[in-house]
Amino acid sequence: MRIAVLGTGMVGQSLAGGLAERGHEVVVGTRDPATSLARTDPGGFGTWAGTHPAVGVARFAEATVDADLVVNALPGEASVAGVGAATVADGTIVLDVANPLDAGHGMPPTLFVANTDSLAEQLQRTFPALRVVKSLNTMTAPLMVTPRELADGDFSTFVCGDDDEAKALVTGLLTDLGHRDVIDLGDITAARGVEAMMLVWLRLWGVVGSARFTYKIVR
Numbered sequence: 001m002r003i004a005v006l007g008t009g010m011v012g013q014s015l016a017g018g019l020a021e022r023g024h025e026v027v028v029g030t031r032d033p034a035t036s037l038a039r040t041d042p043g044g045f046g047t048w049a050g051t052h053p054a055v056g057v058a059r060f061a062e063a064t065v066d067a068d069l070v071v072n073a074l075p076g077e078a079s080v081a082g083v084g085a086a087t088v089a090d091g092t093i094v095l096d097v098a099n100p101l102d103a104g105h106g107m108p109p110t111l112f113v114a115n116t117d118s119l120a121e122q123l124q125r126t127f128p129a130l131r132v133v134k135s136l137n138t139m140t141a142p143l144m145v146t147p148r149e150l151a152d153g154d155f156s157t158f159v160c161g162d163d164d165e166a167k168a169l170v171t172g173l174l175t176d177l178g179h180r181d182v183i184d185l186g187d188i189t190a191a192r193g194v195e196a197m198m199l200v201w202l203r204l205w206g207v208v209g210s211a212r213f214t215y216k217i218v219r
């Protein structure tokens with residue numbers, strides 16, 4: 001599958017690397033390739049790109065040409081504009097892993113959209129021809145692609161979206177990455193719930209003292 005990952009941060013790097021390892025053709029989308037590649041500090045995109053030569057790097061509009069799947073790994077507030085800058089055909093699946101965090105009121109961050117709306121719904125409303133699937137926003141980036149490294153993957157991963165075929169495709173990718181318990185929460189309005197789970201996740205982060213935890217639905 002040809003996959004464009006929008007975002008060069010921790011999430012973009014993790015997902016691009018993990019999906020490329022599974023044989024997908026991956027291009028990372030950035031606002032400016034030269035600037036991103038010049039980040040050669042530890043964790044910087046240039047450092048990461050040097051060890052992942054099979055992954056392409058391009059501006060949003062070029063990275064997304066002919067993509068079967070576009071991953072939104074941008075800051076919440078940059079997501080609508082970022083997806084808007086992509087070159088996407090009608091029906092393209094957008095895997096939205098972003099959280100609508102607002103750090104403008106101190107720590108922990110609040111959500112700039114919540115309760116009766118969500119970032120995923122904003123994306124779906126703004127781009128009705130795309131098929132938005134929300135997933136993976138409830139766990140730290142490394143767990144997204146190496147879930148078996150925490151409790152052998154014994155935790156839950158949520159998906160929601162309006163298009164069943166798109167959710168099935170994303171679920172297949174997640175299963176291929178090692179996610180063992182993928183729970184379909186229904187239509188895109190369920191993103192209100194999984195995005196709000198961040199409010200608890202952020203508190204847990206301080207209590208647990210590490211980001212290596214996530215939710216498990218016991219039933």
Ligand SMILES: NC(=O)c1ccc[n+]([C@@H]2O[C@H](COP(=O)([O-])OP(=O)(O)OC[C@H]3O[C@@H](n4cnc5c(N)ncnc54)[C@H](OP(=O)(O)O)[C@@H]3O)[C@@H](O)[C@H]2O)c1
Pocket residue numbers: 007008009010011012029030031032036045072073074075076078082097098099100101136137138139140141142
């Ligand atoms: N970090 C995690 O473990 C984690 C877990 C779950 C969900 N999330 C969510 O996933 C998303 C990505 O997380 P992250 O930690 O990888 O994000 P990040 O490092 O804060 O940002 C990702 C990339 O977005 C680009 N960017 C930054 N500001 C932008 C703007 N105003 N307009 C367009 N592009 C901009 C930058 O790339 P360029 O400079 O190269 O363009 C940056 O490297 C966020 O929404 C976050 O809440 C994160």
